[in-house]
Amino acid sequence: MQTVFSSVLPDVPAAAVIWLVLLTVAAVAVGALVARPAWLRSAVTGRIRQAALPxxxxxxxxxxxxxxxxxxxxxxxxxxxxxxxxxxxxxxxxxxxxxxxxxxxxxxxxxxxxxxxxxxxxxxHTAQTPAEYADRERFLHRAALDAYWRKELSVEQLSDVFAHRNGWDPRRxxxxxxxxxxxxxxxxxxxxxxxxxxxxxxxxxxxxxxxxxxxxxxxxxxxxxxxxxxxxxSVVPMPELRRPAAEPAHEPASTARGHAPVPAY
Known part of the structure; x- marks a missing residue:
């Protein structure tokens, strides 16, 4: 037993010194944390932000x-x-x-x-003879054809004239x-x-x-x-950019006249 104590006791002062040093370091760290929490937070936040930036x-x-x-x-x-x-x-x-x-x-x-x-x-009054009726028919056909070439009659209307249908009577x-x-x-x-x-x-x-x-x-x-x-x-200042003035919206033409009125928009 005496031999065991004689071998351990010489190391006790060294161990005590080590523990004292560790306690001192821990106390200093705790004191720094208590005294400067903002600095620590800013440092940690800065590192996190820097890591998050692209x-x-x-x-x-x-x-x-x-x-x-x-x-x-x-x-x-x-x-x-x-x-x-x-x-x-x-x-x-x-x-x-x-x-x-x-x-x-x-x-x-x-x-x-x-x-x-x-x-x-x-x-x-004109004589109602076959020659007169033929003249009237030629007059109707010629007048209708001239109107068609002037684009005043449609093809359907011209066909009705030559077919003498839909009210077209060459005897008139x-x-x-x-x-x-x-x-x-x-x-x-x-x-x-x-x-x-x-x-x-x-x-x-x-x-x-x-x-x-x-x-x-x-x-x-x-x-x-x-x-x-x-x-x-953010790197090089640039002059201010300005947009052009907005253009006015178009307005529909007012074409309401006579027999063919245009509905209001």
Missing amino acids: SHVELAEQERERARYAEEIAVAARRAGATAERCRAGWLAAQEEVEAAWAAYEAAEADVRRLSAAAAMPLP HPVEQELVLHRAIRDNLAARHRGAVDREREAWRAAELAAAAARSLRDEAFAALDRRSEEIE
């Missing part, structure tokens, strides 16, 4: 993606703008077609009123035949005007949709450019 390679790849997207949107915006211009030109052409169709209809209506007044007067007096012919011309031009109005309405809707799409893509292109600029300005 690397330079990732930042470069993100910038390339933003540049590619901005360029694609810019190209799409330019194409949409060109499409909107074409649609607007088509709408203006449709407006001109409506105006021309209305003018032709008004002229035909004036002719019908003039011939109606003439037909109300006593008609000159030439004044009556001319009145019936001009009424048919008026009706055909009225239908043509209604068709032109429908086409103008569709062209206006297409122009409005194309203009809205162009405005949307243009705004998205500027937004993409702004996002790129914000990223670049």
Whole structure:
């Protein structure tokens, strides 16, 4: 027993010194934590943030993606703008077609009123002979063919004239035949005007949709450019970018006239 104690006791002072050193280090660490918690938190938070931030390679790849997207949107915006211009030109052409169709209809209506007044007067008497009927038939066919070549009669109407159906009677007096012919011309031009109005309405809707799409893509292109600029300005300051003033929306033509009114949009 004495031999065991004699071998252990000389190491006790050394062990005590080691424990004292460890306790001192622990006390100093605890004191530092208590005295400077903000510094420790900032250090830890900074390391975490730095570890979470993307690397330079990732930042470069993100910038390339933003540049590619901005360029694609810019190209799409330019194409949409060109499409909107074409649609607007088509709408203006449709407006001109409506105006021309209305003018032709008004002229035909004036002719019908003039011939109606003439037909109300006593008609000159002519001999009702086969030769007279042949002359009346030739007059009707020639007048209808001339109107067809002037694009005042449709193919269906011309076929009815030569087939003597749907009210076409070559035995009538030439004044009556001319009145019936001009009424048919008026009706055909009225239908043509209604068709032109429908086409103008569709062209206006297409122009409005194309203009809205162009405005949307243009705004998205500027937004993409702004996002790129914000990223670049963090390194190199850049001048302020300004958007152009918004364009006024198109307005449909007011073509409501006479017998073929245009519904309000």
